[in-house]
Amino acid sequence: MSKIIVLKCVGHNPKDFELDEAVAVQFGCIKDLFHSDFDAESKIVVDVPMKFNSYIIGRILEFCSSRASFSSDRAYWEQDFFHPCREPNQRKRKELIAIMEASEYLGMESLVELTTQSLANYLKGKNPLTIRSLWKVEGDLTAEEEAKALAMGVAKLGH
Amino acid sequence: MHNSKLDYSSLLLSDQLLLRVFSKLPISHLVSTSLVCKRWLFLHGRLVQSLKLLDWHFLESGRLFARFPALTQIDTVPSSCLRLAPNSGVLLSFKPSSFFSLPISSSTSSTHHDDLSSDRIHQGLHLIAQKYPNLRRIAVFGASEYGLATLSDTCRTLQELELHCCGDLSLKGISGCVNLQVMKLTARMDGGFFTTSVVVSDIGLTILAQNCKRLVKLELCGCEGSYDGIKAIGECCQMLEDLTFHDHRMDAGWLAALSFCPNLKTFKLRSCKSIDSNPGLDEHLGVCPMLQELHLERCHLRDMKSTKSLFLVCGNVRDIVLRNCWGFQDDLFALASLCRRVKLLYLEHCSLLTTGGLESVLLSWKGLQRLMVVSCSKIKDNEVTPELASLFYVLKELKWRPDTRSLLSAELEGIRMWRKGGKFFTSLKG
Numbered sequence: 001m002s003k004i005i006v007l008k009c010v011g012h013n014p015k016d017f018e019l020d021e022a023v024a025v026q027f028g029c030i031k032d033l034f035h036s037d038f039d040a041e042s043k044i045v046v047d048v049p050m051k052f053n054s055y056i057i058g059r060i061l062e063f064c065s066s067r068a069s070f071s072s073d074r075a076y077w078e079q080d081f082f083h084p085c086r087e088p089n090q091r092k093r094k095e096l097i098a099i100m101e102a103s104e105y106l107g108m109e110s111l112v113e114l115t116t117q118s119l120a121n122y123l124k125g126k127n128p129l130t131i132r133s134l135w136k137v138e139g140d141l142t143a144e145e146e147a148k149a150l151a152m153g154v155a156k157l158g159h
Numbered sequence: 160m161h162n163s164k165l166d167y168s169s170l171l172l173s174d175q176l177l178l179r180v181f182s183k184l185p186i187s188h189l190v191s192t193s194l195v196c197k198r199w200l201f202l203h204g205r206l207v208q209s210l211k212l213l214d215w216h217f218l219e220s221g222r223l224f225a226r227f228p229a230l231t232q233i234d235t236v237p238s239s240c241l242r243l244a245p246n247s248g249v250l251l252s253f254k255p256s257s258f259f260s261l262p263i264s265s266s267t268s269s270t271h272h273d274d275l276s277s278d279r280i281h282q283g284l285h286l287i288a289q290k291y292p293n294l295r296r297i298a299v300f301g302a303s304e305y306g307l308a309t310l311s312d313t314c315r316t317l318q319e320l321e322l323h324c325c326g327d328l329s330l331k332g333i334s335g336c337v338n339l340q341v342m343k344l345t346a347r348m349d350g351g352f353f354t355t356s357v358v359v360s361d362i363g364l365t366i367l368a369q370n371c372k373r374l375v376k377l378e379l380c381g382c383e384g385s386y387d388g389i390k391a392i393g394e395c396c397q398m399l400e401d402l403t404f405h406d407h408r409m410d411a412g413w414l415a416a417l418s419f420c421p422n423l424k425t426f427k428l429r430s431c432k433s434i435d436s437n438p439g440l441d442e443h444l445g446v447c448p449m450l451q452e453l454h455l456e457r458c459h460l461r462d463m464k465s466t467k468s469l470f471l472v473c474g475n476v477r478d479i480v481l482r483n484c485w486g487f488q489d490d491l492f493a494l495a496s497l498c499r500r501v502k503l504l505y506l507e508h509c510s511l512l513t514t515g516g517l518e519s520v521l522l523s524w525k526g527l528q529r530l531m532v533v534s535c536s537k538i539k540d541n542e543v544t545p546e547l548a549s550l551f552y553v554l555k556e557l558k559w560r561p562d563t564r565s566l567l568s569a570e571l572e573g574i575r576m577w578r579k580g581g582k583f584f585t586s587l588k589g
């Protein structure tokens with residue numbers, strides 16, 4: 001009798017995820033589908049864009065179903081799910097960004113909050129050169145613009 | 160299996176997500192993250208909501224709007240009335256309540272020795288109104304009627320306005336500011352660069368009253384006016400709760416108009432050379448019905464009649480704060496007992512007041528709960544009588560530091576108050 005939502009992931013490792021109502025309502029973009037006038041036994045297929053691979057979607061679904069036993073999402077995130085640490089390695093950084101984007105796409109506010117907070121924690125206290133190399137950003141400020149900022153006397157580049 | 164180097168880098172993160180991340184950073188870390196790349200620098204600009212403009216050219220060139228598109232609070236006063244070094248551009252404050260500010264040097268090398276004409280100010284205000292229609296707070300110096308009119312007609316959400324060197328004529332431009340809640344109006348500047356004879360009189364006060372009926376807080380600096388102007392404000396601005404006069408030049412008899420303010424809760428007088436040179440008969444003064452706090456700072460209080468009239472008008476007050484007031488002797492302070500509901504008294508640097516004078520008033524206030532006495536050199540511990548000490552015993556809060564060598568604890572031991580030592584010692588230790 002209950003509706004089934006299928007998340008269809010394409011890409012390198014295509015996989016279909018079947019979600020039951022309890023999990024699916026946590027995603028803002030899917031919640032609305034439950035209120036519409038569908039045949040009770042129908043299956044609704046949601047296509048997930050290619051950039052979110054099945055591993056990431058799988059992790060997010062794992063988050064959704066397993067967090068119930070913890071007192072807060074943050075507790076689950078930090079202890080069991082992501083283990084925020086001082087210096088995440090390359091793989092973990094990629095995973096964090098991917099989860100952040102996918103949860104924004106799926107409309108899961110709480111997960112977006114947790115991921116953005118983790119990223120903010122990683123950026124804290126780092127000088128711009130380190131941030132550029134770790135997070136693969138092209139530095140494109142001109143010397144004049146940097147000088148202006150240096151005049152503030154707060155940030156010092158590690159030249 | 161490995162995606163290219165650019166995948167999952169922050170470059171792919173949407174602006175929205177990056178902004179969310181930056182907004183979670185503590186302010187002190189925002190500078191280093193803004194230096195990473197141009198895109199991040201501009202995104203940081205979008206987080207800035209409040210800004211103090213030091214260079215008018217930064218506004219005229221449009222760079223202000225490009226860098227900081229989300230401003231809701233601007234202080235343009237430093238750029239329009241102070242002559243600073245050529246390299247000073249913009250002073251940033253990220254949130255109104257934070258004290259962190261960063262000077263950013265502008266790239267203009269020209270020195271601005273020309274005065275800022277009212278046309279330029281008008282142009283600048285026009286630009287601001289266009290680019291920031293959701294502006295909530297702005298401070299402006301020397302605005303004309305037209306400049307203010309542009310601002311008030313476009314920025315309908317304007318809630319706080321600070322006008323410097325603004326007179327009656329310019330105030331005609333605020334007819335659009337119907338949502339204004341907080342206003343600070345400065346007619347003259349003390350010393351400084353300008354000695355223009357800009358006047359705010361009853362005309363200006365009446366215009367203000369009729370247009371800004373939702374005013375909650377009003378500060379008038381160097382304004383003239385009289386009973387009629389204050390009465391107009393009291394009658395039109397029914398929600399006014401906080402009124403401050405800074406160095407007022409009001410005509411005699413204005414004090415009685417204070418009773419027309421039905422919801423006034425806080426009344427402050429700062430740096431006033433006199434209260435009211437001729438307040439009129441006591442019977443005609445009235446009382447401010449809802450007044451709770453009276454603050455007098457750096458005022459000259461030598462005149463018995465006006466001090467008495469003030470305490471009569473403020474008869475319902477609960478908190479009295481007196482700081483650095485001249486001429487405040489015992490006989491003047493005795494008039495404070497006209498206020499029968501006082502719960503809190505704060506005295507700082509009232510150097511003519513003696514312990515006896517203080518005591519007679521304190522004992523007349525049956526409901527007193529909090530007393531703070533700081534740096535009042537004529538008040539001595541050894542003059543504290545047993546009656547006064549027993550009053551201290553029942554107070555909820557006491558801060559007794561009339562001088563730095565106060566040895567009240569020793570004195571209290573002598574009259575067997577040591578059991579309550581904890582309460583008194585904390586204020587001395589602190």
